[in-house]
Amino acid sequence: MKLQKLYELAVQKGIDADPRSKSEVADFLKKEKEVFTKLEKKEKEFFDSACLQNPYSDTRILVGSLDSEIKKIAVGIDLEATELLLIHELNKSGAKIDLALSHHPEGIALAKLDGVMKLQEDLYAQAGVPVNVIEKLMDKEIQKIIRAIHPINHSKNIDVARLLEIPYACTHTVADNMAYRFVEKLIATKKPKTVGEVIDALLTEPEFTESAKRGVPPITFVGNKNSRAGKVVVTGFTGGTSGSAEVYESMKHAGVGTEIAMHMKPEAQKEAEKNHINVVIAGHIASDSLGMNLLCDAFQKAGVKEIVSLGGFTRFARK
Ligand SMILES: [Fe+2]
Ligand SMILES: [Fe+2]
Numbered sequence: 001m002k003l004q005k006l007y008e009l010a011v012q013k014g015i016d017a018d019p020r021s022k023s024e025v026a027d028f029l030k031k032e033k034e035v036f037t038k039l040e041k042k043e044k045e046f047f048d049s050a051c052l053q054n055p056y057s058d059t060r061i062l063v064g065s066l067d068s069e070i071k072k073i074a075v076g077i078d079l080e081a082t083e084l085l086l087i088h089e090l091n092k093s094g095a096k097i098d099l100a101l102s103h104h105p106e107g108i109a110l111a112k113l114d115g116v117m118k119l120q121e122d123l124y125a126q127a128g129v130p131v132n133v134i135e136k137l138m139d140k141e142i143q144k145i146i147r148a149i150h151p152i153n154h155s156k157n158i159d160v161a162r163l164l165e166i167p168y169a170c171t172h173t174v175a176d177n178m179a180y181r182f183v184e185k186l187i188a189t190k191k192p193k194t195v196g197e198v199i200d201a202l203l204t205e206p207e208f209t210e211s212a213k214r215g216v217p218p219i220t221f222v223g224n225k226n227s228r229a230g231k232v233v234v235t236g237f238t239g240g241t242s243g244s245a246e247v248y249e250s251m252k253h254a255g256v257g258t259e260i261a262m263h264m265k266p267e268a269q270k271e272a273e274k275n276h277i278n279v280v281i282a283g284h285i286a287s288d289s290l291g292m293n294l295l296c297d298a299f300q301k302a303g304v305k306e307i308v309s310l311g312g313f314t315r316f317a318r319k
Helices: 003-016 022-038 081-092 107-111 119-126 131-149 156-164 173-190 195-202 206-213 245-253 266-274 284-301
Strands: 059-063 072-076 099-102 168-171 219-222 231-236 256-261 278-281 306-310
Touching (some): 003 059, 003 168, 003 173, 081 306, 119 131, 119 245, 156 168, 173 231, 173 284, 195 256, 206 284, 245 256, 245 266, 266 278
Parallel strands (some): 072 306, 099 168
Antiparallel strands (some): 059 168, 219 278
């Protein structure tokens, strides 16, 4: 399939699995268009026009022609200079890899990571946190992230792909949305009564069992295997990066018993502990692999012939 089609399919899959409804996503894009129309002519020059069709600022084609034919993709959780050089070496010996696809964002997709964080407001609102509260907390968090990512050397790896002439893209929140939706359905089906049963539910999926074999099983950050799970929410899976550590008091009042997340900052763990909310950390790379596997299934269904896994990614295909 063409690179453009692959990109459009990834965005569509992200929208299908988004914690927001389709009309909420459409409203988000409409607002972007309104912002764009109101800009002065000289400000328009700096506007990332991809935002008008794609609600995920961290999912972009970084290098390559939209028209290039993609049959074989090298997929990684992190595809940086080392992996790009490896792809170049493999291609020299005939591997014929057409695209380097990273989960974690690079270039403009990394620089604009804050653009996807607003979706966390809907995610927490669905868990019962008042939307006015989560909006204020996220506004503060988004400002922190903008400042934290601003000094990064965003285009370093793009330069490697450009000079080696390797088409390069990243699919961050689209894959995280897919992982989020999948785990949410898994929990709704298995109905775990204890934190141990939450972990058992995760361990029915190959990404988590493989990770456990490699020494990184899903673990409890707060609570223990026998703790009663109560209402289980999957709030720490998508929306760019970790949310606000201040949200746990509201989560307690919303009746949340257990949170499942990919990873967690120490200050958030402390707040969860203080508010008696159990936390299951599914595992960062295993959870990211789950999302990328679901996306790769869609790519292969649409005609991509082969996936080469590297950069921490392990391929498991689902029917
Ligand atoms: Fe992720
Ligand atoms: Fe990640």
